[in-house]
Amino acid sequence: MSVMSEFIKGIYKENPVFRLALGLCPVLAVSTSISNAIGMGAATTFVLLSSNIIVSLLMLLFSKILSEDGQKSINKIRIPMFIVVIASFVTIVEMVMSAYFPILSESLGIFIPLIVVNCIILGRAEGYASKNPLIPSIADAIGMGIGFTLALIAIAFLRELLGSGTLLGQNIMGGGFKPVLLMILPPGAFLVIGLYLALLNWLDLRKKES
């Protein structure tokens, strides 16, 4: 039950993008098409999951083998340690992407190395995985990753549909449709996420009133 709730919370109640407003830079930058959104979501979920596993196991190991003083000094350097773990997995993703998905890696550009500084990943490693055992950490990472991916897809859906009239490259709106170019340009990203946040606020307010 508790593992399930850890998994579910990332998707809506504590959605990293819409609720916690974390990791906004990649969300706004790569949401020009759904295929980019899925690629970025998958890469981030992989890094999130692997770093949560390693961090959770490392902290368990340290609590088993180290004395109390040793744990105190490990605590002081834990943030740099987490960053190294995350950066190693990002390097793996970078190399795999450029080898097997060259087109995707080209269109995501510098946002693949920038997964390192995505606050969701360090936030979950520090705020969740370092304090919890392995299984809940895995559930948390997968839930947060899926929540992040869904938020990306939700934004990319509107931007791709209105901005180029397609979904996943398939023509939806027909030949007579004039694309709203603004939506795939940078301003569209700001406007769409602003309106999504307002919609969620509105739903919350309505629930509170009734």
Next chain:
Amino acid sequence: MEYGIFQIIILSIFINNFVLARFLGLCPYMGVSKQLDSAVGMGMAVTFVMTIASLVTWLLYTFFLAPTYQNIFYTLFSTPIQNVPDLTFLRTIVFILVIASLVQFIEMYIQKVSPTLYRALGIYLPLITTNCAILGVAVLNIDLFFADGLPKDSSFIHTLVQAFSAGIGFTLVLVLMAGIREKLELANIPKPLQGLPIAFIVAGLMSIAFLGFSGMNIK
């Protein structure tokens, strides 16, 4: 095509503005833009760290990671050039570690040398480590001013100019945003839009305004 210094300044302040066109550094842009004073402080701190981080990462990349004729394995240990290790894949790990320790070091140094400056910038410095604009500018410098791992002509100067003017561009939009948000405090905004949503919509409108700069002919 190759750009001169003036073009790089205009490009990175206005046309490819770091926040509004490249989407880098959005967390401080949304978080520290509520008051004008703190926006100026944050902007200065980011510009400062960006320039120094670009300097250090450029040096590391040229002399240590990339298999160039300047690589220390070639110059100091006289390794034959075809045996010089190509460590460019370590870019992400090396850069983030260097930036994180650099920020710590700058903080300690400023605290010791200039307490006035420390009071102005001090509280913003720890926030900068995970600011994607810093790592972003370091990675962009490599992408733009290196071709196949070799530095282009005057890439060192271009790197510094790009980093500094990217910082200025960041400060410019941060200060503009803070000015707007101070006025927004007094405006009557519908309840669901209050807070972050209206900030994003304002950013969208600013981004439309900055889109106008992309029509500039700077050749």
